[in-house]
Amino acid sequence: MDSGRRRRAARRLWTAVAAALALPLSMLATSATPAHAAALQCSVDYRTNDWGSGFTADLTLTNRGTDAINGWTLTYAYSGNQKLSNGWNGTWSQSGQSITVKDAGYNGTIAAGAAVSTGAQFSYSGTNTAPSSFAVNGTTCAGAHQPPVTVLTSPSAGAVYTQGTAVPLAATAAAADNATISKVEFYDDTTLLGTDTSAPFTLSASGLAAGSHSLVAKAYDSLGASAESTPVGITVTSAPAVVASPTQLGVQQGKSGAFAVKLSARPNADVTVKTTRTDGNAGLSVSDGSSLTFTPSNWSTAQNVTVAADSSGTGTATF
CATH class of the missing domain: 2.60.40.10 (Immunoglobulins)
Structure with missing residues (x-):
């Protein structure tokens, strides 16, 4: 064979590139944070039905915190001469202009995000201005429409x-x-x-x-x-990766060569790894092992991918 033929029969190299795959891997959190009771948060919606010399007040108390309220006392005050007549869904009392409402027992627990209603009837003369502030168990609540x-x-x-x-x-x-x-x-x-x-x-x-x-x-x-x-x-x-060895492989024209594939870490389910040519010399192709299955048992055992070269093409390819 003359030197020209020897040059045409030169060996060709291809490069195997293993891309990282997102493979599920069981992980375990190892830290714990002590639980603490969240601060009480509340809102009170106050509405009335007024007929001039008296009115009924309907109040909705919403627990806006993340912990349940176990037992509640609602307090507020009027600015005029409103006088309590009777109440419902709670124990109502009045001292001067100050009003106190204690839960009725059956409605004493308010889950996070839940609400209870209570109400009472009053008499008055002059003006009937709505209270400007409410408190539950000593904590001031927000008024008006509240966000979720x-x-x-x-x-x-x-x-x-x-x-x-x-x-x-x-x-x-x-x-x-x-x-x-x-x-x-x-x-x-x-x-x-x-x-x-x-x-x-x-x-x-x-x-x-x-x-x-x-x-x-x-x-x-x-x-x-x-x-x-x-x-x-x-x-x-970060997920486990596909590991190819060697990362470069030389294959003679008309011949074939193989490289090994395994996973870098144990998956928690079967994983399929596929190998294809992405660019470069079309004379190089996967002839065996184009689809390999790895299990939680065999993930670290190498499996082969075989690459074949045709008899005429030259140059490198990426897989």
């Missing part, structure tokens, strides 16, 4: 997920003043992940990058008010 109570119930704070595993989001939302919840949006910090318009409010969030994430639920009610939940922090870890 929104709680992100899943995932739990500190949870760890493997990249590629969907993160299950769930939230509860309760509206005040007879309003209804129209939708709940889920955010990763300020990035909108998705929306749900009916309870239970849920979302399966996929594609979160490796790193720390701050998840938030935001509820909107039928009166135009909105409110966000307390952020929940989670961690997404």
Whole structure:
């Protein structure tokens, strides 16, 4: 064979590139945070039916915190000469202009986001100005229409997920003043992940990058008010990778060669790894092992991918 033929029969090289795949891998959070009772938060909606010399007052007390209220005493004061006649759904009393209402026992527990109603009849002369401030168990409550109570119930704070595993989001939302919840949006910090318009409010969030994430639920009610939940922090870890060895392989024209494939870490389910030529010399192709299955048992056992070269093409290819 002359030197020209030897040059034409030169060996060709191809490069195998193994891309990282997002493979589920079970992770376990190892830290725990002691539980503490949340501060009481409340709102009181005050409405009257006034006939000039007397009126009925209807009050709705909403628990706007994240913990239940177990036993409540509502206090407020009038600025005029309003005088208590009788009350219902609570034990009513008056001292000067100050009014005190204690729960009736059967309505003493108010779950997070829930509300109870109480009322009374009064007489008066002159003006009948509405109270300007209310308190429950000594804590001042907000007045007027209040935004929804929104709680992100899943995932739990500190949870760890493997990249590629969907993160299950769930939230509860309760509206005040007879309003209804129209939708709940889920955010990763300020990035909108998705929306749900009916309870239970849920979302399966996929594609979160490796790193720390701050998840938030935001509820909107039928009166135009909105409110966000307390952020929940989670961690997404990098996924296992596909490992190819060697990363470069020389194949003679008309011949074939093989490289080995395995996973860098144990998956929690079967994983299929496929190999294809992405660019370069079309004379190089996968002749065997184009689709390999790895299980939680054999993930570290190498399996071969065979690359064949035709008898005329030259140059490199990437797989």
